[in-house]
Amino acid sequence: METQASNWKTKILLAGTIAGALIGLGTAYLMVRTAEENNTNGLPAITTKDALKVGVSIIGVARGIADLGRPR
Template sequence: MEADGNASWKQTALILGGVIGALLGVGMAYMLVRQAEENENRMQFGTGEGVRLGIILADLFRQVARLGEGPD
């Protein structure tokens, strides 16, 4: 069984990460919708854009995972 202090920081990190991720996701979606409205177009993603976005997100996740590793 984990000590309460150990579980507490983990729970805080998960909740904080979830809230920040949700806020960033809503903010980015808002910017995309606003840009589409300004250009009077529907937002459309092609296959290439989807692949690029997936690669960028995978790299971002890898970088976030490395935050706790300490100095190189």
């Protein structure tokens, strides 16, 4: 019985890891492309305000995903 419980947990963790890596890669690609289109030389400037907005949004998405595991 322990093997089945461990098996689905491993699958979810692996899927989450792969999805997170792909989303991170895609986001980084879009950031680089946008910086190139705007002729930014080097790393684009990110303000504290922008970083906080993105951080709060990511926390909201993570909470929403975590709530998918709750019974209804």
